[in-house]
Amino acid sequence: MTGTPATSPAPAEVLKIVLETLEDNKAEEIQTIDLKGKTSIADAMVVSSGRSHRHVGALADYLVQALKDAGVVQVRVEGVPACDWVLVDAGDVIIHVFRPEVRSFYNLEKMWSAARPAERLAG
Template sequence: MTSAEYCKIAVKALEDKKAEDVKVIDIREISPIADFFIIADGMNQNQIQAMRDAVDEALYKADLKVRQVEGNQSSTWILMDYNDIIIHIFSKEDRLFYDLERIWKDGKEISVDEL
C-alpha cells in the first residue's frame, strides 16, 4: 500500500470521529521527513483522544504501525508519526496558535480525491 492510500484511511478515520477542518499537505517535494502531513482539530480532549484511537486502529488494521506518538490523554496536540505520514490532531486553539499550515505553506494542500 502507498502512503497516499494510508492517508485516505487516516482521513476517513478522522472524519468518522467528526474531526474538523481535516487537511492533507503533500510535502514530498519540500522535505525528506515525510510524504504527507494530515492536520485536524477536535472540539475537546475526549474527541481528540477518540480521533487518535480511530486513526491508530484503522492504520493498524491496514498493517501500518505507528512509529512514535507525542501527546497523551490530556494533550491538546497529538502527533502521530507513521514514517511517511505525520498526523497532527489539535484543539482549535492550539491549531490556530501553531499554524502548521502557514509554516508548511510551501507544501501542496490536496484533497483526499487527489491522493
C-alpha cells in the same frame, strides 16, 4: 510460523485511511499538506481539529487502530496525556490532531504550506 514480513501499505493508501478515519469520527477542518520536495520526513501531513481534549484523544485512538488494522507498522504517538496536540507518525504520513485554540496558535498549515524556494522565484 514462517513467511515474508508484513509490509506497510503505500503512502497513498495510508493517507486515504487517515482521511476516512478522521472524517468518519467527526474531526474538524481536515487539511492535507503535500510535503514532497519540502522535506524528507514524510510525503504528506494531515492537520485536523477535535472539539475537546476527549475528542482529540479519541481521534488519535481511532487513527492508531485503523492504521494498525491496515498493517502500518511502527505507528508512533506523542501528546496523548494532555490531548491538546496529538501527533501520530505513520511513517510517510504525519497526522496532527489539535484542539482549535492550540491549532491556531501553532498554525502549522501556514508554515508547511509556504511555497518552495524554486516556486517563489518562478512565481
